[in-house]
Amino acid sequence: MSDNWNIGKEKKKGLEKETEYAVLVGVIKEGQTEEQVAEYLDELEFLANTAGAETLQVFTQKLKRPDSKTFIGSGKLQEIKEYIEDKDVSLVIFDDDLTGKQMNIIEEELKVKIVDRSSLILDIFAGRAQSAQAKTQVELAQMQYLLPRLRGLWTHLERQRGGIGMRGPGEMEIETDRRIVRDKIAKLKDRLEKIDRQNQTQRKNRGDLIRVALVGYTNVGKSTLMNILSKSEVFAENKLFATLDTTVRKVVFGTMPFLLSDTVGFIRKLPTHLIESFKSTLDEVRESDILVHVVDMAHTEYEDHIATVNRTLKDLKVEEKPTLMVFNKLDLYREKNYDELLLDEEREDIENGIKTHLENNYGNTTLLVSAHTKENIDQLRDVLGEMILSEYNVRYPYIAKQW
Numbered sequence: 001m002s003d004n005w006n007i008g009k010e011k012k013k014g015l016e017k018e019t020e021y022a023v024l025v026g027v028i029k030e031g032q033t034e035e036q037v038a039e040y041l042d043e044l045e046f047l048a049n050t051a052g053a054e055t056l057q058v059f060t061q062k063l064k065r066p067d068s069k070t071f072i073g074s075g076k077l078q079e080i081k082e083y084i085e086d087k088d089v090s091l092v093i094f095d096d097d098l099t100g101k102q103m104n105i106i107e108e109e110l111k112v113k114i115v116d117r118s119s120l121i122l123d124i125f126a127g128r129a130q131s132a133q134a135k136t137q138v139e140l141a142q143m144q145y146l147l148p149r150l151r152g153l154w155t156h157l158e159r160q161r162g163g164i165g166m167r168g169p170g171e172m173e174i175e176t177d178r179r180i181v182r183d184k185i186a187k188l189k190d191r192l193e194k195i196d197r198q199n200q201t202q203r204k205n206r207g208d209l210i211r212v213a214l215v216g217y218t219n220v221g222k223s224t225l226m227n228i229l230s231k232s233e234v235f236a237e238n239k240l241f242a243t244l245d246t247t248v249r250k251v252v253f254g255t256m257p258f259l260l261s262d263t264v265g266f267i268r269k270l271p272t273h274l275i276e277s278f279k280s281t282l283d284e285v286r287e288s289d290i291l292v293h294v295v296d297m298a299h300t301e302y303e304d305h306i307a308t309v310n311r312t313l314k315d316l317k318v319e320e321k322p323t324l325m326v327f328n329k330l331d332l333y334r335e336k337n338y339d340e341l342l343l344d345e346e347r348e349d350i351e352n353g354i355k356t357h358l359e360n361n362y363g364n365t366t367l368l369v370s371a372h373t374k375e376n377i378d379q380l381r382d383v384l385g386e387m388i389l390s391e392y393n394v395r396y397p398y399i400a401k402q403w
């Protein structure tokens, strides 16, 4: 199943990934600004890129309510059709989720593959999943995405066959198909439960160590910080969702050991099924004692990112855990915002101001760091070390005495 979802051909060793060309479509809804939607579409482009597609053009439309058949207005659809006519465009990607019906109507009109935000994210996840757990979780999410869309897909096939009415053999096929998908979902859930039980036993065996989880939006530098803090090699890359499997490392600060875990990044509008099926991966977050919330401070939408992450943490019921806010990519922030004439003192003033502003807004201990230049990483170790020690003092005072 998961293979059929891949957009660009998967990278094989030594082979270049085959590029597909895409057109992006976003709507500006009531209460949204054009700039906001432009940022969202930038992110969609990054997602498309991660999946192996290059964006040729972006279309937007102001819309109060999406059309139940074509999602966007028919005029806009025609505009897109004309644009792609003489170009090598093989997919049109919508920033919002489409129903099966909309997908088919649009596909019939444009005659290219139609992808929505959820299926794009699922596609990336499918290409990235390594462990049995991640693979099963992704497949489960794909099936759950597919289930409510089967009818639309079948109607589409019928029409191709010459159009049978709404009832008739097609209907029966939908039912059988639904049953197959439901059976598959049940099997995948069973398999996940088994993996879950094994993981739980493993987690129990880890003993009385304080657990710290790195959380945050995708591509903010969690794995890079994990590597620095634990001196390990965790896959870090300038692509979205480089990390799908939770990595746990035992780290020692001075003589004090603790467990540090790196987890899957969050994103705006993460498909609900995906969150649900990744719940067990996120158990690592749920069972941790301290959260390190990593933020890419060089990203213009970082406050939006923080809100998304906080919402997800709330969903997981972990928002009360002691949290250290780490604003990463300070080097990139400076590169983007300061000119070379800025004096060191002025820079310091600005950064102290930012820090105060962030502390007032987010209420937690706040650090500005750069994983690349290692600036303030010692400070990060100190502050995190103190937080861990105080957790040991609360939970295992008899052990904490030795540090």
Ligand SMILES: Nc1nc2c(ncn2[C@@H]2O[C@H](COP(=O)(O)OP(=O)(O)OP(=O)(O)O)[C@@H](O)[C@H]2O)c(=O)[nH]1
Pocket (backbone or CB within 6 Å): 216, 217, 218, 219, 220, 221, 222, 223, 224, 225, 235, 236, 237, 238, 239, 240, 241, 242, 243, 244, 263, 264, 265, 266, 328, 329, 330, 331, 332, 369, 370, 371, 372, 373
């Ligand atoms: N300029 C700059 N780039 C950084 C810094 N930290 C990380 N990066 C880059 O940001 C990109 C993403 O880093 P990762 O560590 O893979 O991010 P992540 O949060 O683990 O991402 P996901 O696993 O996809 O959620 C990589 O290209 C890193 O090299 C930093 O301090 N400064």
Ligand SMILES: [Mg+2]
Pocket (backbone or CB within 6 Å): 222, 223, 224, 235, 236, 242, 243, 262, 263
């Ligand atoms: Mg990562």
